[in-house]
Amino acid sequence: MHQTPVSIAVIGAGGRGRGFAEMIKHSFSHLARVVAVAEPRDAYRRDVAALWQLPDERVFCDWRALVAQPKLADAVIVATLDREHAGPAIACLDKGCHLFLEKPMAVTLAECEAIAAAATRAKAITTVCHSLRYHKGKRLLADIVRSGRIGRVMTLDQIEQVAWWHQAHSFVRGNWGDSRTSTFMLMAKSCHDLDYIASLTDEECARVSSFGSLTHFRPEQAPAGAAARCVACAIEPECKYSAIRHYVNANREHWPAVVCSHDHSREAHYRAITDGPYGRCVWHCGNDVVDHQVVAMEFSGGMTATFTMTGFTQHNSRMIRVNGTEGEALFDGDITVRDFASGNEERIHVAAEHGGHGGGDERLMLDWLRALHANDASLVRTSVHESLRTHRIVFAAEKARQERRVVELREMMPG
Ligand SMILES: NC(=O)c1ccc[n+]([C@@H]2O[C@H](COP(=O)([O-])OP(=O)(O)OC[C@H]3O[C@@H](n4cnc5c(N)ncnc54)[C@H](O)[C@@H]3O)[C@@H](O)[C@H]2O)c1
Secondary structure (H helix, E strand, O other): OOOOOEEEEEEOOOHHHHHHHHHHHHHOOOOEEEEEEEOOOHHHHHHHHHHOOOOHHHEEOOHHHHHOOOOOOOEEEEOOOHHHOHHHHHHHHHOOOEEEEOOOOOOOHHHHHHHHHHHHHHOOOEEEOOHHHHOHHHHHHHHHHHOOOOOOEEEEEEEEEOOHHHHHHHHHHOOOOOOOOOOOHHHHOOHHHHHHHHHOOOOOEEEEEEEEEOOOOOHHHOOOOOOOEHHHOOOHHHOOOOHHHHHHOOOOOOOOHHHHOOOOOHHHHHHHHHHOHHHEOOOOOOOOOOOEEEEEEEEOOOOEEEEEEEOOOOOOEEEEEEEEOOEEEEEOOOEEEEEOOOOOEEEEOOOOOOOOOOOHHHHHHHHHHHHHHHOOHHHOOOOHHHHHHHHHHHHHHHHHHHHOOOEEHHHHOOO
16 A cells, blocks of 8 residues: 555656646545656657656656666656657566556557556556546446346447547647658547447457448548648638637637647747648548448347447437347436336436546546555556557457458457
8 A cells, every 4th residue: 555645657748648747636646646758749848848847857857767777656647749658668567667558558459468467477557548447437337237237138229420620639639640750540440439338348349340441531522722831821711620719819828729839829820830740731631540430239138338429410429229138228418217117217417527538538547646656556447458458359340341341359359
């Protein structure tokens, strides 16, 4: 049992990593303190160093320099981009650190398995940031389904409404538009969803099929007159994807506009869209990830589930429908539970919560910190081992989409 705050090193202090450093400072400083940071971008690195008053010898430009030191912290937060998860995660586990790993675990199944193996070797307490499982409404829905109130679950349908502007920001212009430098869409965005679906049942996913493509955000779909950049585009004033609208005239200190520059003056954001990635025309970004995809799953006990990810919605939210033998439960922000025999319907209001992902980020961090203090890995719902189990479904679904066939989950098992 830890009596003093756990010491933590932050690896990758961008949007997520810096956010966690701030979260710990403001909400959990009784449980943890940040003692080191590794981040190549000067301004972002300096922010975390200043927030935690870190001495120069605890501030690094690269995770490799941090792990080359003797062990600096009890635990690490790895919040680098997707392709740079396995390296720092395994190196830190091998040094005996506990691990908070941003999702996805990694971009290949072999890397995910290597992370899980390193965690086993180190007997580390780990969590993968599947914040959806910790979101208040989704957690309540899971409790209802798990309680048996709607009977045995037969079918489940989940829609991830990415929203047209979020699709354009993250998965066309942003870090996750190109699978060759990040990962495929289902992994980047929807590993949360397949993880959540798998968490609602004790049945194991047995097989999957999937369809989807990049249909809209392609050069041949560009409207006549669209230029390569919004700042030089004749049709920019009428275009709903205008970078001037989304990154200069929007609230520049709020996500998503906040991402495009460290300096939030109007001039700095205008400069960022003049020569940076967020000013590119959404039909001329060289992106390759799908803008819509559907997955069908069959589980070991006969339960079936469907999942749809679509970049063409107004709101960025999820809709979930779970149908059991005795009733049904629907999530649409609030929850509706209907009982077949009595005809009763209960509407449960889910109050909005402060913090990232509807409070899910804070709750997940708190569970991990409590687990570290109690030295009890069972307090975490989303260890690397559990995440590996559900990442296998994601890899299987993408294989099914690419190979246009049903993929058995046993194909994804080692040996
Ligand atoms: N859990 C969620 O719901 C959720 C939401 C958004 C993003 N993410 C994931 O979080 C991760 C980070 O995303 P982000 O939005 O913060 O991206 P980001 O680009 O803002 O942050 C990544 C940071 O890693 C830094 N970095 C690059 N190379 C490094 C190195 N060698 N050593 C140390 N740091 C290095 C970059 O400079 C950058 O600041 C990604 O894997 C992303 O998929 C998860």
